[in-house]
Amino acid sequence: MSIREELKKTIAPLAVNDRYPAESYLTVKPADFIPACLALHQLCASPVMMMFAEDKRATRSCFRLNTAFYSAAERHWYYACLDLPAGAESFPSLAKEIYSATLFEREIREMFGIELVGSPDHRRLRLHDEVWPAGAFPLRKDFVPLERLEPPTGQYEFIKGEGEGLFELPVGPVHAGIIGPGHFHFSVAGEPIINLEIRLGFTHRGIEKLMEGKTLAAGLELSERVAGDTSFAHGLAFCLAAEKIAGLTPPPRAVLLRAVYLELERMYNHINDIGGIALDVGFSFASAFASVLKERLLRLNEQLSGNRYLRGINVIGGVAQDLAGPVTLNPLLSDLNELEKILFNSASFIDRIDSTGILRQKTAEDLGVLGLAGRASGLARDLRTDLEPYSSAGFRPIVCTSGDCLARLNIRLQEFRQSSELIGRFIRQLQPGELTVNAPAPVAGYSLGAIEGWRGPVLYWLKLNEQGTIERCKIVDPSFHNWEALAYAAQGEIIPDFPLCNKSFDLSYSGNDL
Amino acid sequence: MAILKIIKNSLLKGIVDLPRRELLPEAEQLGKELKQVIDRQFHGSFQLRQVSAGSCGACESEVQATINPLYDLQRFGVDFVASPKHADALLVTGPISRNMLLALQKTYEALPGKKFVIAVGDCAVNGGLFKDSYYTLGGVDQVLTVDLHIPGCPPSPTTIIKTLLGFLK
Numbered sequence: 001m002s003i004r005e006e007l008k009k010t011i012a013p014l015a016v017n018d019r020y021p022a023e024s025y026l027t028v029k030p031a032d033f034i035p036a037c038l039a040l041h042q043l044c045a046s047p048v049m050m051m052f053a054e055d056k057r058a059t060r061s062c063f064r065l066n067t068a069f070y071s072a073a074e075r076h077w078y079y080a081c082l083d084l085p086a087g088a089e090s091f092p093s094l095a096k097e098i099y100s101a102t103l104f105e106r107e108i109r110e111m112f113g114i115e116l117v118g119s120p121d122h123r124r125l126r127l128h129d130e131v132w133p134a135g136a137f138p139l140r141k142d143f144v145p146l147e148r149l150e151p152p153t154g155q156y157e158f159i160k161g162e163g164e165g166l167f168e169l170p171v172g173p174v175h176a177g178i179i180g181p182g183h184f185h186f187s188v189a190g191e192p193i194i195n196l197e198i199r200l201g202f203t204h205r206g207i208e209k210l211m212e213g214k215t216l217a218a219g220l221e222l223s224e225r226v227a228g229d230t231s232f233a234h235g236l237a238f239c240l241a242a243e244k245i246a247g248l249t250p251p252p253r254a255v256l257l258r259a260v261y262l263e264l265e266r267m268y269n270h271i272n273d274i275g276g277i278a279l280d281v282g283f284s285f286a287s288a289f290a291s292v293l294k295e296r297l298l299r300l301n302e303q304l305s306g307n308r309y310l311r312g313i314n315v316i317g318g319v320a321q322d323l324a325g326p327v328t329l330n331p332l333l334s335d336l337n338e339l340e341k342i343l344f345n346s347a348s349f350i351d352r353i354d355s356t357g358i359l360r361q362k363t364a365e366d367l368g369v370l371g372l373a374g375r376a377s378g379l380a381r382d383l384r385t386d387l388e389p390y391s392s393a394g395f396r397p398i399v400c401t402s403g404d405c406l407a408r409l410n411i412r413l414q415e416f417r418q419s420s421e422l423i424g425r426f427i428r429q430l431q432p433g434e435l436t437v438n439a440p441a442p443v444a445g446y447s448l449g450a451i452e453g454w455r456g457p458v459l460y461w462l463k464l465n466e467q468g469t470i471e472r473c474k475i476v477d478p479s480f481h482n483w484e485a486l487a488y489a490a491q492g493e494i495i496p497d498f499p500l501c502n503k504s505f506d507l508s509y510s511g512n513d514l
Numbered sequence: 515m516a517i518l519k520i521i522k523n524s525l526l527k528g529i530v531d532l533p534r535r536e537l538l539p540e541a542e543q544l545g546k547e548l549k550q551v552i553d554r555q556f557h558g559s560f561q562l563r564q565v566s567a568g569s570c571g572a573c574e575s576e577v578q579a580t581i582n583p584l585y586d587l588q589r590f591g592v593d594f595v596a597s598p599k600h601a602d603a604l605l606v607t608g609p610i611s612r613n614m615l616l617a618l619q620k621t622y623e624a625l626p627g628k629k630f631v632i633a634v635g636d637c638a639v640n641g642g643l644f645k646d647s648y649y650t651l652g653g654v655d656q657v658l659t660v661d662l663h664i665p666g667c668p669p670s671p672t673t674i675i676k677t678l679l680g681f682l683k
Contacts, residue, residue: 127649131612138648145648173617176596178564178578180571181614202613203568206647222643228572228668272575291582296536298579308670309572510570513611 003043003071003078011036020244020447025066027081034092036080037067041098044071044078047368047481048094050459051104052474053112055141057086063114065091066461067101068448075386077448084114093119100368103480111208113137126201126513129154138209161187161194169495173202180509184498191494196487203513211473216242216316219470223460224311227477227511229272232265232310233453234460234477234511241449241462242316251434254318256426259389260327261310261319263419263426266454267329268297269506270412270419271336276503277409278343281352286342293335300327318436327427329420340413353405357489357501360403369485371456371478373505376411377403383452393425403489405504442468455479455507477511536584541672545590548679552591555682556602560592562632563601563625567618568650569608572668573635577605580671587675598622603630604658609637609644610651622658632662632681634674639663 004024011032017025028036041048050068057063062083069078084091093116095102103125105116110124113135127138133150137143160168166189173181181202187195207226211219223238224231236258243250250258275290298308303325305313313319343349359369364377374381375397382397384390398414400407446463456478463472482505490501552560566574580587581594595601598621606618622629633654636642641652654660662681666673 126613128613131615143648173614174565174621178574178594180566180569180574181617202611202617203566203570203608204611204613204649205568205609205644206649207644210644210647225570225572225643225667228570229575231572288583291579292536292584295579295582295584309575309668311667508571509566510568513568 003040003074003076006043007036007039010039019445022075023077023079023448025079025081027083030082030091033065033080033082034094034097037069037094037101038097040067040069040078040080044069044073046070046072047100047365047370048098048104049077049457050461050474050476051094051101051108052461053084053108053114053139054463054472055112055139056083058141061086063089063112065108065114067094068459068461070450072381072386077450089113090115090117092117095119095121098368099366100481103484111137111139113140123156124154124201126204128201129156138206143209156199158185158199159187159195159197165189166194182509186495186498188495191496193490193493193495193498196490196498198483198487200483200509201513203510205510205514207514208473208475211470214470216464216468216470219462219473220314220316223475224309224314226475226514227479227508228309229269230265230453230455230458230477230508230511232261232313233451233458234475235311235314236262237449237451237453237458237460238462238473239314239316239449240451241447241460242464244447244449245445245462245464246316246440246443248317248437248439250318251437253430253433254435256389256430257319257323257435258314259426260323260423261305261313262451262453263423264297264301264304264327265310266419267332267416268294268301269454270416271297273503273506274339274343274409274412274416276506277353277405277500278349280500280503281349283343283346283349286339286346286349289335289339289342293332293339296332315436317439318434320435322435323427327423329423333417333420336413336416343409350406352497352500353409353504355402356405356497357493357504358402358404359485359489361401363488364403364485367485367488368481370481371452372411372415372454373408373482373485374456376400376407383450383457387451389426389429390422393422395422405500408504442466444468446472453478455511456482475514477508477514479507479509479512483507483512538585538672541585541675544672544675544679545585545587548592548675548682549590551679551682556591558591560603560682561595561601562592562603562605563595563598563621564605564607565614565618565621567606567608567614567638567654568611568644569635569637573607573638576668576671576674577607577634580674585671585675592678598624599626601625602627603632603661605632605634606638606654606658607634609641609647610654610657612649612651615651615657618657630661631658632664632678633660634664635669636665636667639665642667 013026015027046069169186172183183199279287361378378401449460459476461474645652
């Protein structure tokens with residue numbers, strides 16, 4: 001029985017919108033909101049993939065709340081939608097029932113000023129209490145950038161561990177390496193970590209607000225700069241959303257080329273992390289070796305596309321240019337084999353990463369962990385399974401069950417090889433043909449673009465107005481789902497193993513902070 | 515016994531080095547000039563402390579690339595250090611998110627002696643695509659006196675080395 005029919009037994013939606021393929025928007029009554037989300041959560045076997053608000057006070061005098069779940073079985077996205085009348089902006093907190101809604105609710109509260117009834121956590125995520133005054137909600141349409149900020153009086157409250165022998169260890173936002181900023185607040189008893197709280201938002205740049213009013217071309221340019229190491233996947237997700245709204249189907253050659261670039265992005269990042277894991281246990285030779293492989297891949301990117309970070313390739317309706325040369329990956333693969341041998345022949349390296357930083361499958365599932373980190377803990381989810389050209393290539397995600405740093409390393413090693421196989425396969429399938437389809441006149445509408453980047457699903461929900469400019473753009477980088485998993489994986493580990501655990505997840509600061 | 519294995523291995527393999535074609539001749543030449551300048555003006559070492567003030571991560575990746583074995587900036591006397599107290603210069607990326615202002619200022623104050631500030635990437639130079647945001651301050655020179663701008667989105671490792679050389683000369 002389909003999810004739709006199952007759902008009918010408990011919920012009678014006020015309205016259903018099935019305008020776009022693989023997406024259903026179910027508008028529900030306030031009393032039905034929590035039951036509908038719970039039913040979708042179970043029927044889809046999905047965490048809250050996205051939850052976001054829109055300010056529709058100008059036209060419909062309400063805020064609209066959308067909560068998205070993804071059913072891998074049906075390859076279909078379901079949204080529970082709730083209209084919150086202006087003036088009484090509040091909704092019952094879903095976080096008490098489904099943990100993966102927590103961060104999204106905190107985000108909605110700080111950005112829209114919508115109150116959550118009964119929420120377990122009200123603290124702000126990105127607009128830090130120390131620098132941003134109360135009562136200014138950037139994503140409201142009537143928000144005016146403040147000339148001078150009122151002196152803020154707030155203070156973020158960390159969860160404190162108390163007791164004999166326990167002490168607090170604050171680390172960051174500026175770290176020792178060449179890396180993004182984040183604050184790690186450890187409660188430790190000697191060496192072992194009792195609790196870790198991660199405070200982020202330091203790279204908040206207000207991207208969702210900047211998107212508003214932009215043309216598609218400008219929006220695409222911005223999307224490629226949300227997370228620098230995932231530029232291609234972010235740009236692609238943006239394009240997929242825009243193409244769905246306009247009803248465009250990119251030509252087969254463009255679909256294959258996009259997949260080639262997406263896998264190239266995965267490869268250079270995976271090798272970067274393999275080297276990073278080696279570096280964080282002090283194995284500099286292996287790390288230097290990996291950094292040479294990364295540089296070769298970046299140079300390959302530049303040869304093929306003219307940009308080391310694969311920017312400017314995606315356009316709405318296809319790709320801007322063809323491969324400018326041959327894709328030779330065999331020397332890289334034999335170097336990878338060599339690197340793997342070097343790593344796995346070192347007993348002290350394996351000793352450090354084996355059974356370190358374990359994220360249990362149950363924990364991963366409860367937190368709604370996605371992508372690579374989830375697959376290392378036994379969650380066999382990968383959006384590529386359901387997307388072309390991967391599904392017709394018989395794509396199967398690579399899964400480990402031990403959930404430790406070794407598992408995350410192994411996934412990367414195997415995915416590196418898998419990506420190179422996929423690239424070879426896609427290039428053999430290439431037929432001469434067009435690279436883009438011409439975009440028609442601007443169409444108003446809203447839709448989701450979703451693609452599995454190297455960290456996990458990159459999601460863009462885009463809404464365009466009649467002029468074809470952006471009305472609302474909700475961005476979810478997989479890091480937003482996964483940062484909390486690091487806090488659980490680090491529990492009970494010793495402080496010197498924390499950088500290793502952190503690198504084994506390698507989550508994005510900027511993708512999370514927007 | 516392990517040591518015998520290592521000796522045998524190194525005798526069999528000889529000196530393993532990177533193929534010379536992968537080293538960019540331009541970067542090699544620049545590096546040698548850079549080394550002379552650093553020897554003369556900074557007693558042989560020029561240490562940098564990097565701070566991301568809201569960068570997307572691409573600039574960090576390119577700065578990191580300057581110390582991989584193919585560019586190996588360290589052999590010319592430039593290195594990245596963990597503490598600002600060991601640094602000659604502050605290398606800043608990103609459009610200065612409000613949340614990073616305090617940390618950036620504190621890091622700057624922790625630098626000893628004459629403090630150089632280097633802004634890397636379009637965002638750090640003038641705010642880049644983020645300059646109109648409610649949450650960015652738009653470029654490092656809104657906050658600190660910048661001695662060197664290295665534009666680019668992101669600037670390539672060669673550009674970074676080249677601009678650094680031009681500045682130190």
